[in-house]
Amino acid sequence: MSSDKPDILFISGSPRSHACEALAALIEQAAVAAGAQTQRFFLSNKHIDPCMGCGACSKTGVCVLAGSSRGGRPQDDYLELHELIERTDGLVIVAPLYFAGPPAQFKALLDRFQPYWAKRYVQGEDPAPKRPAQLFIVGAGGDAHGHAPLSGIAKSALAVAGFNLEKVLNFVGFKAKGDTPAVPPEDQRDGISLGRIAQMRRALVAQRDFEQRALDAGGAFARYLLKVREKDQLQKELQLVEAELEAFKADADADEGVDEGANAAQAAGEVGAPADTESAPEAPEAPEAPMDPTAPEDSAT
Numbered sequence: 001m002s003s004d005k006p007d008i009l010f011i012s013g014s015p016r017s018h019a020c021e022a023l024a025a026l027i028e029q030a031a032v033a034a035g036a037q038t039q040r041f042f043l044s045n046k047h048i049d050p051c052m053g054c055g056a057c058s059k060t061g062v063c064v065l066a067g068s069s070r071g072g073r074p075q076d077d078y079l080e081l082h083e084l085i086e087r088t089d090g091l092v093i094v095a096p097l098y099f100a101g102p103p104a105q106f107k108a109l110l111d112r113f114q115p116y117w118a119k120r121y122v123q124g125e126d127p128a129p130k131r132p133a134q135l136f137i138v139g140a141g142g143d144a145h146g147h148a149p150l151s152g153i154a155k156s157a158l159a160v161a162g163f164n165l166e167k168v169l170n171f172v173g174f175k176a177k178g179d180t181p182a183v184p185p186e187d188q189r190d191g192i193s194l195g196r197i198a199q200m201r202r203a204l205v206a207q208r209d210f211e212q213r214a215l216d217a218g219g220a221f222a223r224y225l226l227k228v229r230e231k232d233q234l235q236k237e238l239q240l241v242e243a244e245l246e247a248f249k250a251d252a253d254a255d256e257g258v259d260e261g262a263n264a265a266q267a268a269g270e271v272g273a274p275a276d277t278e279s280a281p282e283a284p285e286a287p288e289a290p291m292d293p294t295a296p297e298d299s300a301t
């Protein structure tokens with residue numbers, strides 16, 4: 001981005017507007033407070049068609065679904081996502097676990113990065129420097145299969161799109177506002193049992209801990225991107241100064257070359273002496289007599 005604030009793109013990978021979006025909003029709040037500007041692409045109000053594996057992008061570098069008429073159906077939102085991705089400095093993805101992996105809608109989004117792969121590995125385009133990305137994983141918990149499939153898929157697809165997935169943060173158990181913490185059935189027998197209160201307290205403490213971690217992570221990511229930007233700026237300045245120095249040296253060398261050439265030529269008698277060194281130098285022209293401003297114009301002197 002050209003603005004002096006680093007740009008962070010927030011993607012929510014959930015098909016609904018709930019826990020992932022609530023978590024993304026918290027992270028975003030802290031990132032903005034720390035000096036970033038943010039963009040959102042939340043899948044609850046976007047539609048991305050799935051890759052058909054047609055292979056056209058390997059020939060053209062462009063997806064046939066992006067910008068096509070889609071047989072008269074409305075465009076999907078890929079081009080919007082593409083523009084946001086192209087201009088961002090860093091990426092925050094908040095995605096839910098669906099059987100240890102991503103929901104179909106989020107997988108469809110990641111699969112649409114295939115043209116990046118084609119450009120790089122089929123067409124031989126040079127890769128741009130990788131930008132940082134972070135993945136926040138949300139889940140209800142209780143699934144013994146963890147989140148390795150989701151992290152692995154995201155890491156692979158993001159690498160192709162020019163991002164380095166630097167952090168995966170586990171927010172399994174994070175609740176959207178209004179979600180009541182789960183209470184074990186045996187504690188609900190007698191209404192307000194002590195077990196129920198203790199359980200709710202634990203859930204509240206856990207939720208507050210989640211929220212603090214989200215705020216810390218958002219602020220830290222924005223500060224990190226500011227540092228990256230500062231370093232890039234210094235790198236550019238260094239390159240400019242180095243280029244100026246090179247140009248200066250080249251000029252100095254060229255001048256020295258002329259002087260040396262002149263000295264060598266003079267030593268060889270080629271320059272600095274007239275061709276007919278034997279003949280006497282021409283007499284300088286006599287200076288004009290100064291005019292007497294008081295003398296009449298026609299007066300003879």
Ligand SMILES: Cc1cc2nc3c(=O)[nH]c(=O)nc-3n(C[C@H](O)[C@H](O)[C@H](O)COP(=O)(O)O)c2cc1C
Nearest residue numbers: 014018019020096097098099100138139140141143
């Ligand atoms: C089809 C499906 C599969 C799910 N699989 C898991 C899972 O493997 N692990 C887990 O912790 N939660 C799982 N969940 C729960 C969701 O991850 C959880 O509800 C999360 O809050 C969804 O994010 P959202 O509220 O932003 O939609 C699953 C939910 C659905 C609908």
